[in-house]
Amino acid sequence: xxxxxxxxxxxxxxxxxxxxxxxxxxxxxxxxxxxxxxxxxxxxxxxxxxxxxxxxxxxxxxxxxxxxxxxxxxxxxxxxxxxxxxxxxxxxxxxxxxxxxxxxxxxxxxxxxxxxxxxxxxxxxxxxxxxxxxxxxxxxxxxxxxxxxxxxxxxxxxxxxxxxxxxxxxxxxxxxxxxxxxxxxxxxxxxxxxxxxxxxxxxxxxxxxxxxxxxxxxxxxx
Amino acid sequence: xxxxxxxxxxxxxxxxxxxxxxxxxxxxxxxxxxxxxxxxxxxxxxxxxxxxxxxxxxxxxxxxxxxxxxxxxxxxxxxxxxxxxxxxxxxxxxxxxxxxxxxxxxxxxxxxxxxxxxxxxxxxxxxxxxxxxxxxxxxxxxxxxxxxxxxxxxxxxxxxxxxxxxxxxxxxxxxxxxxxxxxxxxxxxxxxxxxxxxxxxxxxxxxxxxxxxxxxxxxxxxxxxxxxxxxxxxxxxxxxxxxxxxxxxxxxxxxxxxxxxxxxxxxxxxxxxxxxxxxxxxxxxxxxxxxxxxxxxxxxxxxxxxxxxxxxxxxxxxx
Numbered sequence: 058x059x060x061x062x063x064x065x066x067x068x069x070x071x072x073x074x075x076x077x078x079x080x081x082x083x084x085x086x087x088x089x090x091x092x093x094x095x096x097x098x099x100x101x102x103x104x105x106x107x108x109x110x111x112x113x114x115x116x117x118x119x120x121x122x123x124x125x126x127x128x129x130x131x132x133x134x135x136x137x138x139x140x141x142x143x144x145x146x147x148x149x150x151x152x153x154x155x156x157x158x159x160x161x162x163x164x165x166x167x168x169x170x171x172x173x174x175x176x177x178x179x180x181x182x183x184x185x186x187x188x189x190x191x192x193x194x195x196x197x198x199x200x201x202x203x204x205x206x207x208x209x210x211x212x213x214x215x216x217x218x219x220x221x222x223x224x225x226x227x228x229x230x231x232x233x234x235x236x237x238x239x240x241x242x243x244x245x246x247x248x249x250x251x252x253x254x255x256x257x258x259x260x261x262x263x264x265x266x267x268x269x270x271x272x273x274x275x276x277x278x279x
Numbered sequence: 280x281x282x283x284x285x286x287x288x289x290x291x292x293x294x295x296x297x298x299x300x301x302x303x304x305x306x307x308x309x310x311x312x313x314x315x316x317x318x319x320x321x322x323x324x325x326x327x328x329x330x331x332x333x334x335x336x337x338x339x340x341x342x343x344x345x346x347x348x349x350x351x352x353x354x355x356x357x358x359x360x361x362x363x364x365x366x367x368x369x370x371x372x373x374x375x376x377x378x379x380x381x382x383x384x385x386x387x388x389x390x391x392x393x394x395x396x397x398x399x400x401x402x403x404x405x406x407x408x409x410x411x412x413x414x415x416x417x418x419x420x421x422x423x424x425x426x427x428x429x430x431x432x433x434x435x436x437x438x439x440x441x442x443x444x445x446x447x448x449x450x451x452x453x454x455x456x457x458x459x460x461x462x463x464x465x466x467x468x469x470x471x472x473x474x475x476x477x478x479x480x481x482x483x484x485x486x487x488x489x490x491x492x493x494x495x496x497x498x499x500x501x502x503x504x505x506x507x508x509x510x511x512x513x514x515x516x517x518x519x520x521x522x523x524x525x526x527x528x529x530x531x532x533x534x535x536x537x538x539x540x541x542x543x544x545x546x547x548x549x550x551x552x553x554x555x556x557x558x559x560x561x562x563x564x565x566x567x568x569x570x571x572x573x574x575x576x577x578x579x580x581x582x583x584x585x586x587x588x589x590x591x592x593x594x595x596x597x598x
Contacts, residue, residue, distance in 0.1 A: 154543075158495065161484055189540075
């Protein structure tokens with residue numbers, strides 16, 4: 058995969074008033090970026106701005122030398138996949154249905170292809186692929202969502218607290234898998250989490266948000 | 280598995296079409312010795328069955344789209360006041376003689392479409408502000424009441440001839456949609472169904488929430504607006520020609536969900552259209568039975584068939 062480059066220049070995130078101080082960062086493909094911070098510190102808001110769902114107050118998000126605002130919604134979907142920490146209310150949707158939806162960005166249609174199979178296998182959810190959402194646990198729901206983002210097959214993946222409901226072994230396994238994906242396919246994966254102790258050995262970069270300031274803590278964590 | 284279900288439903292639909300056209304209220308004499316029989320078949324029974332088929336499909340599909348968009352199982356064109364909006368505009372057209380500068384059958388359809396779309400836009404704005412819960416259903420009921428009283432006012436102002444034509448229309452009927460009217464109805468129903476078919480993958484991704492849908496390349500506002508216009512077309516035009524028809528739009532989408540239990544929305548679209556047509560034909564067959572001695576209004580039969588089923592859904596949900 059082409060080596061992706063994400064540049065953040067003077068980014069002010071927030072709704073009307075800035076939530077975080079101006080952010081300037083650069084990331085290249087093959088990175089697993091761990092973002093930590095207390096509840097309400099602005100991790101999710103930051104990820105939503107990166108995904109282009111929220112419009113920044115000022116500054117630029119540049120992907121492969123082109124500002125995010127220049128990409129259409131459909132083009133963005135081929136560059137970035139997003140997982141938010143939220144539930145849905147639909148009784149008759151299966152795990153496989155959700156992962157298949159990840160292919161919409163490529164085909165403008167919901168299809169079962171090799172990417173879907175690989176994502177399901179990677180997240181180890183084969184045994185629940187035909188189960189409805191009300192038949193699976195919160196942890197399995199999170200794995201399903203991550204599988205959907207992986208199936209979207211984008212160079213950048215943004216995950217908001219994907220390990221919140223996972224058991225300890227699953228947390229370790231997920232971070233290991235994410236690192237492997239990031240390195241093997243030259244992707245940028247940004248993960249917000251409270252489980253810093255679990256991913257210390259897996260993250261390639263560590264950002265921390267405190268008192269409205271996002272700092273690169275990579276050196277101190279290592 | 281699903282294909283077999285659809286196949287069975289199509290067989291049932293064809294059987295009911297046959298019954299409605301050839302057997303009810305009396306058996307057609309296929310020798311056609313009497314030319315009047317052929318005339319009745321061509322000018323009355325066949326158009327009536329086609330109208331029932333198109334109307335049932337349109338209303339069930341509208342109900343399905345509205346239930347998905349508003350994420351409310353009890354939404355539907357009748358309950359949300361969409362049919363009432365269409366009715367009011369058609370009443371205005373019939374009774375006040377207001378007309379648009381196009382020919383007659385298009386006038387009524389345009390009136391129905393405008394009434395439906397205005398209510399849909401209003402309900403969408405409310406849903407945007409206050410969410411999709413019981414409040415929009417309540418608004419729908421109130422809109423129905425307001426448009427109902429405005430219609431009563433119009434009826435009070437109407438002459439005897441207008442009154443009869445409006446009263447007959449408001450009780451719901453699949454007959455009298457012939458020639459140009461039937462062409463306009465067929466065209467708008469087929470256009471609405473094809474348009475909805477194209478939008479089904481986007482509608483299914485909206486299940487994941489607007490933010491995730493956006494990250495997957497969908498513009499939720501644009502998709503929702505397109506689907507609302509599509510629903511306005513389907514409900515508005517059918518209401519304009521057949522009157523406000525109750526319960527197909529709420530009962531059928533729930534039945535389809537129970538039967539198919541899937542989010543393959545293109546399949547659900549077909550299932551809704553076929554089952555909607557089946558319910559409309561069933562309603563028409565029961566209404567046309569010779570035992571009554573008169574033509575029972577369609578709304579009576581669709582309500583008697585659909586009403587108990589919706590009560591069942593409510594109880595099931597409560598459990």
